Amino acid sequence: MTDWGIQSSIGFLVERWLPVLVDSAWKGAVLLALASVTTLALRRASAATRHLVWTAAIGGVLLLPLLSATLPLWRVLPPSLGNAASSVEPDRSRTGVPAAHHDASTHEIAGNSAKRFDGIDRAAAVHPAGARAESATPNVLLVDPRAWLLIAWALGAFAVIAWVLAGWARMCWLVEHSRRVTDGGCHAVFDEIRRELGISSRVRLIEGPCGAMPMAFGGRTATVLLPHDAESWPTDRLRTVILHELAHVRRRDGVTLLLARAASAIFWFHPLVWIATRRLCVERERAADDQVLRSGSEPTDYAEHLLTVASGARWHALSTAAGIAMARSTKIEARLQAILDATRSRREPSRGVAALAFVGALAMVTPLSMACATTDDAQPIGPAPVAAKSPATQTRGTEEAVLEGLRWLMRHQNPNGSWSADKLSERCLPESTCVAKDEVFAPEAVEGLTGLALLAFLGAGYSDESRQVIVDPVTKKRLTIRDTVKQGLSWLTQHQNEDGSFSDQRNFMMYNEAIATLAMCEAYGLTRNPLWRDSAQRAVRFLVDAQLQNPNGSGALWGWRYRPRFDLEKTKPRDVNDPREAAAYEKLLHEADTSVTCWVIMALKSAVLADFEVPQSAFDGALDFVKWVTPQNGNGLVGYLAPEGAGGTIGGPGDQYDYHVATMSALGVCIRTFIEHNPNDPFLDLAAKQLLEDLPLISKDKFSIDYYYWYFGSLALYLFDGPDGPRKTGKYWGPWNKAVSESILSLQDKSETSCSKGGWLVRDRWSHGTGPLYQTAINVLTLEILYRYDNALHLRKRPR
Numbered sequence: 161m162t163d164w165g166i167q168s169s170i171g172f173l174v175e176r177w178l179p180v181l182v183d184s185a186w187k188g189a190v191l192l193a194l195a196s197v198t199t200l201a202l203r204r205a206s207a208a209t210r211h212l213v214w215t216a217a218i219g220g221v222l223l224l225p226l227l228s229a230t231l232p233l234w235r236v237l238p239p240s241l242g243n244a245a246s247s248v249e250p251d252r253s254r255t256g257v258p259a260a261h262h263d264a265s266t267h268e269i270a271g272n273s274a275k276r277f278d279g280i281d282r283a284a285a286v287h288p289a290g291a292r293a294e295s296a297t298p299n300v301l302l303v304d305p306r307a308w309l310l311i312a313w314a315l316g317a318f319a320v321i322a323w324v325l326a327g328w329a330r331m332c333w334l335v336e337h338s339r340r341v342t343d344g345g346c347h348a349v350f351d352e353i354r355r356e357l358g359i360s361s362r363v364r365l366i367e368g369p370c371g372a373m374p375m376a377f378g379g380r381t382a383t384v385l386l387p388h389d390a391e392s393w394p395t396d397r398l399r400t401v402i403l404h405e406l407a408h409v410r411r412r413d414g415v416t417l418l419l420a421r422a423a424s425a426i427f428w429f430h431p432l433v434w435i436a437t438r439r440l441c442v443e444r445e446r447a448a449d450d451q452v453l454r455s456g457s458e459p460t461d462y463a464e465h466l467l468t469v470a471s472g473a474r475w476h477a478l479s480t481a482a483g484i485a486m487a488r489s490t491k492i493e494a495r496l497q498a499i500l501d502a503t504r505s506r507r508e509p510s511r512g513v514a515a516l517a518f519v520g521a522l523a524m525v526t527p528l529s530m531a532c533a534t535t536d537d538a539q540p541i542g543p544a545p546v547a548a549k550s551p552a553t554q555t556r557g558t559e560e561a562v563l564e565g566l567r568w569l570m571r572h573q574n575p576n577g578s579w580s581a582d583k584l585s586e587r588c589l590p591e592s593t594c595v596a597k598d599e600v601f602a603p604e605a606v607e608g609l610t611g612l613a614l615l616a617f618l619g620a621g622y623s624d625e626s627r628q629v630i631v632d633p634v635t636k637k638r639l640t641i642r643d644t645v646k647q648g649l650s651w652l653t654q655h656q657n658e659d660g661s662f663s664d665q666r667n668f669m670m671y672n673e674a675i676a677t678l679a680m681c682e683a684y685g686l687t688r689n690p691l692w693r694d695s696a697q698r699a700v701r702f703l704v705d706a707q708l709q710n711p712n713g714s715g716a717l718w719g720w721r722y723r724p725r726f727d728l729e730k731t732k733p734r735d736v737n738d739p740r741e742a743a744a745y746e747k748l749l750h751e752a753d754t755s756v757t758c759w760v761i762m763a764l765k766s767a768v769l770a771d772f773e774v775p776q777s778a779f780d781g782a783l784d785f786v787k788w789v790t791p792q793n794g795n796g797l798v799g800y801l802a803p804e805g806a807g808g809t810i811g812g813p814g815d816q817y818d819y820h821v822a823t824m825s826a827l828g829v830c831i832r833t834f835i836e837h838n839p840n841d842p843f844l845d846l847a848a849k850q851l852l853e854d855l856p857l858i859s860k861d862k863f864s865i866d867y868y869y870w871y872f873g874s875l876a877l878y879l880f881d882g883p884d885g886p887r888k889t890g891k892y893w894g895p896w897n898k899a900v901s902e903s904i905l906s907l908q909d910k911s912e913t914s915c916s917k918g919g920w921l922v923r924d925r926w927s928h929g930t931g932p933l934y935q936t937a938i939n940v941l942t943l944e945i946l947y948r949y950d951n952a953l954h955l956r957k958r959p960r
Contacts, residue, residue: 177310178306178309178310178313180225180228180229181225181313181426183228184221184224184225184228184427184529185427185429185430187224187228187528187529187531188220188221188224188427188430188432188433189430189432190528191217191220191221191224191524191525191528192217192221192432192433192435192436193432194217194524195213195214195216195217195436196435196436196439198213199213199214199439199443204503204504204505205505206447206450206504206505206506206507206508206509207443207446207447207449207450207498208411208443208447208450208507208508208509209505209507209509209513210439210443211416211440211443211444211446211447212509212513212514212517213517214436214439214440214443215416215419215440216517216518216520216521217436217521218416218419218420218423218433218436218437218440219419219518219521220521220522220524220525221423221427221433221436222419222422222423222426223522223525223529224525224528224529225426227525227526227529227530228529228530229625230627231526231529231530231627313428313429316428316429317425317426317428319428320421320424320425320428321425323478323481324421324425324481324482326478326481327478327479327480327481327482327483328481328482330478330479330482331375331377331378331383331479331482331483334366334368334385335364335366335383338366338367338368338385339366339367340364340365340366340367341365341366341367341386342365344391345391345398346365346367346386346390346391346398346402347365349395349398349399349402350365350384350402350406353399353402353403353406354406356455357403357406357407357410357451358410359406359409359410361380361381361382361409362381362382363381363382363383363384363406363409364381364382364383364384365383365384365386366383366384366385366386367385367386367387367388367390368385368386368387368388369387369388370387370388370389371387371389371472371473371474372385372386372387372388372473372474373387373469373473373474373479373485373486373487374386374387374390374401374404374405374469374473374485374486375405375479375483375484375485375486376405376406376408376409376413376414376483376484377414377482377483377484378414382409382414384402384405384406384409385483386401386402387473396457396461396465397465397468397469399457400452400457400461400462400465400466401465401469401486403451403452403455403457404448404449404451404452404486405448405486407447407448407451407452408444408448408484410451411444411447411448411451413444413448413484414484416440416444417441417444417482417484418482420436420437420440420441421437421481421482423436423437424437442494444484445487445495446495446498447508449462449466449495449498449499450504450506450508451508453499453506454506454508459499459500459502460500462499463496463499463500466486466487466492466495466496466499467492467496469486469487470486470487470488470492473486473487530627557901557905558901558905558943561904561905561908561918561940561943562620562940562943562944563630563918564908564917564918565616565908565918565919565920565936565937565939565940565943566616566617566620566622566630566641566918566940567630567632567633567634567639567917567918568916568917568918568919568936569613569616569617569644569933569936569937569940570630570632570639570641570644571587571632571634571635571639571915572584572587572588572594572919572932572933573587573613573644573647573648574587576647576651577610577646577647577648577649577650577651578606578609578610578648578651579606579609579610579612579613579648579933579937580603580605580606580609580610580933581601581602581603581605581606581609581929581930581931581933581934582600582601582602582603582606584601584931584932584933585597585599588915589634589635589914589915592911592913592914592915592916593915594915594916594919594921594932595921595931595932599931601929601930601931602929602930604663604664604672605671605672605929605930605934607652607655607662607663607672607673607675607676608671608672608675608676608930609930609933609934609937610648610651610652610676610679611652611662611672611675611676611677611678611679611680612675612679612933612934612937612938612941613648613933613937614645614648614649614652614679614682614683615675615678615679615682615937615941616936616937616940616941616944617641617644617645618645618679618682618683618686619682619940619941619944620940620944621686622641622642622645623642623645623683623686623687623689624642624645624646624649624683624687624689624691625642625687625689626641626642626645627640627641627642628640628641628642629641633912633913633917634913634914634915634917645683648679649679649680649683649691649692652676652679652680652695653680653691653692653695656695656698656699659698659702659705660698660699660700660701660702661673661699661702661724662676662677662699669722669723669724670706670720670721670722670723670724670756670759670760671722671756671759673699673702673703673706673724673760674703674720674756674759674760674762674763675759675763676699677696677699677700677702677703677763677767678759678762678763678766680692680695680696680699681696681699681700681763681766681767681770681772682766682770683696684696684770685766685769685770685771696767696770696772697772699763700763700764700767700772700774702724703720703760703763703764704764704774704775704778705724705725705726706720706723706724706725706726707719707720707725707760707778707781707782708720708721708725708728708749708750708751708752709725709749709750710750710781710784710785711746711749711750716777716780716781716784717777717778717780717781717782717784718750718752718781718782718784718785719752719753719754719756719757719781719782719785719786720752720753720756720757720760720782721751721752721753721756722753722756725749728748728749729749731745731748732745733745751801752785752801753800753801754785754786754789754798754799754800754801754824754827754828754831755800755824755827757782757785757786757827757831758827758830758831758872760782761779761782761830761831761834761835762830762834764778764779765834765835779835782831782835783831783832783835783836786798786828786831786832788803789801789802789803789806789824789828790803790806790828790843791803791806794842794846795807795846795850796822796825796843796845796846796847796848796849796850797821797822797824797825797847797850798824798825798827798828798847799824800824806824807821808821809821810823812925812926812928813928813929814923814924814925814926814927814928816863817863817864817865817866817924817925818859818863818864818866818925819866819925820854820866820869821850821854822847822850822851822853822854822869822873823866823868823869823872823873825846825847825850825851825876826847826851826869826872826873826875826876826877827872827876828843828847829843829844829847829848829876829877829879829880830872830875830876830879832844833876833879833880839880839885839886839887844880847876848876848877848880848881848892849892851873851876851877851892851896852892852895852896855895855896855899855900856869856870856873856896856899856900856903856904857899857903858903858906858907862922865903865907865922865923865924865925866924866925866926867920867924867926867927867934867935867938867939867942868924868925868926868938870900870903870904870939870942871938871939871941871942871945873896873900874896874897874900874942874945875945877892877893877896877897878893878897878945880892880893881893882897900942901943904920904939904942904943905943907920907922907939908920908939909921916932918936919932919935919936920932920935920936920939921935922935923935
C-alpha cells in the first residue's frame, strides 16, 4: 500500500472506528456495571445463573459497536444541556474531512498573507499531473493525536489476538500429536457419561502425555483431553474428571470462552471487560462443578479428586487462551469452599430463563447503543446546534429554516433516490401540492438537482452514515437521513456512464456534471466510504478531460461551457471552406463561461481536499480565463463569456426578473479564492463593493429575487470578509449577511400542515426549468454558509 493509502486508511479509521470504540467503551462500562450488580444480587443463586448473566453482558458488549454504528441516535439530555454540549468548538488543530460543498481550506486562514487566502498554499492545494504533493495529504500521525490512540489500540488488540491464536495453535498441535481414545475403560466411561448428559454432538477423546491437565476445548467439534495415566486412576476420579469436562462441552463453554476473548481483544484497554472475563471463567468452573455434584458425587470426594488433579497435573500458560483447564493449583481454594458449601444452589437455569436473559440483555443493549448525550429542539432529531460564533452568523431561525428545508427535500425525494423537477408533483401530497399540475419542468436536470439536494445534506455535515431520524410534521413519517443520502448517492453511481459523466444528454450537461461530481467528492471526503471513491474519481477525470483549450492556440487550458471539449471536437462545420462557419466552429471550441467554470472549480477543489489528483494545469487554465474575462478598467465587474459583456444582462426565460450585474463578480471572487488565495488582490475589494451596491431584497413585484446571485454573493463575501475571512472587518459581510438572511427566511413556506412546508416556492430568475427543488436546495446551501462554513474553512467535521 502506498504512503498516501496508509494515511487515508488511518484517517478513515480515526473518523469512523475510533468514535464508535470510545462510545461503545463507556456504554459497555454501564452494561458491565449492571451485570456486576445483578450477579451480586444473585450471589446465593447457582453459578450457572451467574455465568448466564456474565455471558449475556459480554455478548452485549460485543454487539455495542455494531449497533452504535448502525442504529439511529436516541438523544438523552434535555435540549438546553444538549445544545450546550454541542456548542463547544472542536480543536482547530485537528485535521478532518471536508464537510461543506465549497470547501476552501485545510488550515486556519493566515491573516493577510499574500500566499494564503483560504488557508491552502497554491502549490500544496493543486496536485501536478502524475504526482501528488505531500502537503496536500498531511501526515495524519503528525496532525491528529487520535491516530496514535488508534495505533495503540490496534497494537493491544493484535497482542490479545496473537495470544489467543497461539493458544489455539497449541491445542491443535496437541490434537495432532495425541492418541485418540476409541476403546478401553476411559472410553467406556466417556460414552456412558455422554449418554447421561444427552450430548449428541461429536466429541473427541484424546490421550495426552502423562501428568497433563485434563482439558476441554473447541466449539462445534469439541475435544476432551485426558493424561496418558488416566486409565490407572480410581473409577470415581476418572468419572468425575470426565463428567466435569463433558459438562463444559454440554454447556458450550468453548463458545463463551471465544466470546470473552473477542471482547478482550476489542476492549483490551477496558478494565471492566477483563474483570467480567475473569468472573465468567470463575462461574464457568463452578457451574461445571455443580454438574458433577448434581450427578451424585459426594462433595468431599469430589473436592479430594479435584485437589489431587490440580496439584499433580501440569498445564501450559497458552492452554488457557483457547482451552478450558480443569483446575489450577493456585486458584483452587475458593472452588473447594464452594463445593463443600451445602447451602449453595446447584440448579441449572432452564432454557426459558436463558432465553429471557438474552432477550433482556438485548432490550438493554439496543437503547443503550442508540443513546447520545446531546439533543436538539427538533423533533426528534435535527441538525446539530450552531457552534458558538459571532452573533451575525448564528441564529435559531437559520437553524430551523435549514431543518425544515431538509425535511422538504426528504419528503420530495423519488423512490429511486433521485430528485427530479418533472416528478415533483408526484411526490407531493394530493391535497396540497407544491406546484401547479399544469406546470412543466425540465427532466434533463435530474442529475444536477440530485447533486444539489445531496449537497444541502452534506453541507450540514450529514452523510450516508448519519444515524439521525427526522420526523416529518406533515406526513408524520420518520425519515432516516443516512437512507436519504445513501439512496441519492447510489442513484448517481448507478447512472454514471463509462466515461465518468452522469448525464444522458450533452446539451447544458456540464452544470449537471459539476454539481454531481461535487456531491460525490463531498460524500467521499466526509466519510472516506470506498463505495463512492471510484465514482468520484471517474467524475473528476471527466471534468478535467472536458476542459476547453485556450483560444490563443498555445495548447493551454481555459474554462468550461455547457458541453465537454471532446464532444465539441466531434462537431465539424458543414462547409469547411465557409469562413463564417469555420469562425463559428472555432468560437464553439473555445467559448467558456464564468458560471459553469465556477461550479467545476468548486468540484475540483473538493476533489483535491478529498485526496483525488487534479492537474495543476486545470486550475491555471481556469484562472487565466477568469482574469481574461475581467475587464482591466478596475470596476470589479466580470464578463460572462468575454470581458466586453461585463455589466451587461444575461438573457433567458426569466427576463421579466431583474438581472444583477454583480453575479459574475461574485463568481469571479470564488474562482480566484479557490485557486489563487491572494487577499491583497485589488479585484476582490472592487467586486465586494459591486455586491454591496446591490444587496438582496424583495421588491413588491418579487422580480428582484435571484437565489443564484444570493448564494454566490454570500459565498464570495464570506470567503473575503466573513468571520473566518482574511479581513474579518464585516464591512461587506455584515450588511450582506443581514439582507440575505432576512430575504431568504421570509420567503420560506411556513405552512403547518401543507406539503410545501419548509420549501421555497417563490420563483426567481433562473428556476424556470427546475422549480422548487432548485430553489429549496440552493437556499439551504446559502443558509448553511452563514453558520457551517467553518467546516470547510477549518475541516472540522461536525458529528452527525
